[in-house]
Amino acid sequence: MRFGIVVTDPEDWTARAIRDGFSRQGAESVYLNFSSLAARIGPDLRLRGDGTDLLELDGLVVRDLGRSGSADVAFRFEALSALQELGLSIVNPPSAISRAANKFATSIALHQAEIPHPRTLVTTSLSAAAEFVAEHGRAVSKPLFGYKGRDLLLLTSDDPGPLQEILAKSGVVYLQEFLESTAPTPRDIRVFVVGERVAGAIYRVAPQGSWISNLSQGGAPERCPLRDEMEDLALRANGAVGTVYSGVDLIETVEGLAVLEVNGTPSGRGVFQAWGIDAGEMIAAHILERLKV
Template identity: 40%
Template sequence: MKKLGIVVTDPTDWTADALIQEARKRDFETFCPDLGKMETSIQKNIEHMTSEINLLELDAIIIRDIGPVKNDSHVYRFNVLQQLEESGVTIINSPAAIQNAANKFNASCLISKAGIPTPETFVTQETEKAMKITETLEDVVIKPVFGYKGIGIKRIKKNEVIGPDGIPEKTTAYDFVCGHIEEKGMVYIQEFIENPGRDIRAFVVDGKVIGAIYRNAPEGWWLNNLSQGGTPQECRLTEEQENMCIGAAGAIGAVFAGVDIIESKEGCFVLEVNATPSGAGIYKSLNINVAEYIIDSIENRL
């Protein structure tokens, strides 16, 4: 019996549960290692242990959620995953793909190099230069380079800071940008793409789009994430949109990915690629179980 680890911090997460159930149907012996409890011993042999198992004994690992990390723990967890991969453990998505997607700056570079349309993006470490960019573009989005679920995203329109709900905030654009740079050391700025009040999340597995949904923003909002109150709706992609999503996932190096694209009068743009995506929205909207496709991918690699 093949041993499969599903890395997750919350086993009640819909996607994690779907993966566990599907793996058991396929007769995998399943484990849910928590990397936050991982320990390594380096003696004559190297062992990477969780409370359940020596991770080197696994045949494959699916990474759903590495968990909150900070300081050296972030490097440690990814180093272990890289060593497991080098030792022959099949890992999807690979540590490299997850790092590529998690770093929005790096992802933007990779997507652009692949020739895929992405919003104009600027990064600077200086407040004055950041302000000049926001004033020139007039309408921009400020994102944490490492962020998820739309948390911490702000919009600056004509020198006014606007929250995800569309309500202007009291802080000035200068103070916000200055504080952001003081905290993060840099600022990642994207042009705001005028859109129909929605974006598209496509789920890609092994170079194919298995389903896509619109994420409709709540009334008055400009942020569309389902975790921020957006509502899912079935979406039928054009051939061009499908190719964009497949190309973006490939540029990141992801076996499976959630690719976010935005529509505008000027065409479509890839916003982000998520290499640890939830499959809940696709399932609830389309009755497509992404776990079936991901486990297929694992079986094909073993």
């Protein structure tokens, strides 16, 4: 069996963990950087990446697609969809990656599955956005297609200026009510899901003076004991978005846990640092089991 691992940085921790997981279970894998993706359409359809014929692989694991522009991203997603339609096993499926990457689509999926989620507004209207912030007092602005905690803003009704800047730059604003955490320090919970199992959970503790807890923004991973409510919410959120593996972010509130986001291309480094849990090997094992190897 031979698999492709779609990743931009060959030193990426999670990509290496998945590769090593395949190797320990007797399967081969190769890194694929989709910046060299090429589709030849003629009498036959040929899709190649980094010199590899993608249709000769047994499956793809998507760690990150990379990007250089909106047209490029659309091409890469359409290529994944074409490969899936041609029978290639892809984890996560293109539809799930797209749904997880688009925070509006994620919010809709969580709402329809009746999963606790912050009140949210997505709008192109400055007045609607200002009204939402005023209604809740504080709101978090997130890029609709953001990642790694970048460009998060905490907005208050006292200063509408940032809303104008966001709309001028992006044309749309995604707002969530700011939920007060019951935790002793600013943190959230990242639950790592693989298939129908929860691999483990960590607290992501924000650095001093910050409310942003993403590990890529200086947050620290700490052990989080699993509770039934965490597992239930994480598995339901994973199912709602359609991901095979995911990082489900939860926040502790006076009303219980709520799901903030579902990451369809999560890093497994934090749960390994905190617990020694190898999510990469679990992903590889799950894929091989799905293919009944």
